[in-house]
Amino acid sequence: MVGIIGLGKLGTALGSRLRERGYKVIGSVKTRKSLERGLKMGFDVYLDNSLVAEKSNLLLLSVKPYNVAEISLRTDKPLISFVAGVPLARLAEISSRPYRAMTNVGLTAIAVAGQYDEVVDKVLRAISPVVIWVEERLMDPLTVVLGSGPAIVAKLFRAYVEAAVDVGVPWDLAKEVAAGLFSAAPQLVGGLGYEGVVEAVATPGGTTIKALAKMSGIEGLLASAFEDAVGRLISKR
């Protein structure tokens, strides 16, 4: 039985995936409104974190960072926290077997820090096809790069579509073309390398190199957006 403390947006995504993989899931929330929403989704859900901890073999923590102070549990069961910015040292006050993890609403990958454990690894692999054990120092940057990733990539995707519409491509076609390009990028770059892709497409003095030259500020813009976001996360501790 996996217990999810904080059956909100991320918690229900984690719980739904675990249920699909045959795990029994139990969860907790803070308010009656969310309790009713959880019950409607078919979850076994309570307002009592201790009860959830008692009935579970392993716990996932998915409350907002400012709600962590309310969690008065003390347990020896593994606790995998997905809470942004909360370090292992703080999680150790809740569980003697703490794990600090990060993923995103698409569950595209999970990064996890803590003492390697086969059961923890197995549960995480049931949630996401990609599980990466990392040092804790990487968790702050990965919170932005992996956790915020879907929203950031969605914004890049949107910018691509809008730029296409700006030069006259109809919305539907722009979205279709952009979707194909974004999904093919890993394979193309993996095969040819970044330079290889650029050199295969950009003729000297041609059209593509004009567009690329105009985009030269994008690396710095993205880097400084990530730096600011990680800086905010650290400053909140």
Ligand SMILES: NC(=O)c1ccc[n+]([C@@H]2O[C@H](COP(=O)([O-])OP(=O)(O)OC[C@H]3O[C@@H](n4cnc5c(N)ncnc54)[C@H](OP(=O)(O)O)[C@@H]3O)[C@@H](O)[C@H]2O)c1
């Ligand atoms: N959403 C994402 O894309 C994402 C990605 C990676 C990591 N995360 C991390 O996941 C955590 C949750 O994010 P979220 O977007 O899923 O937030 P959310 O939708 O607000 O969910 C938080 C849940 O925690 C419950 N909760 C609050 N205090 C509680 C308490 N004392 N005991 C039990 N349950 C409690 C809330 O219940 P009520 O609704 O009843 O208040 C709510 O269901 C955050 O720390 C965030 O950093 C989120």
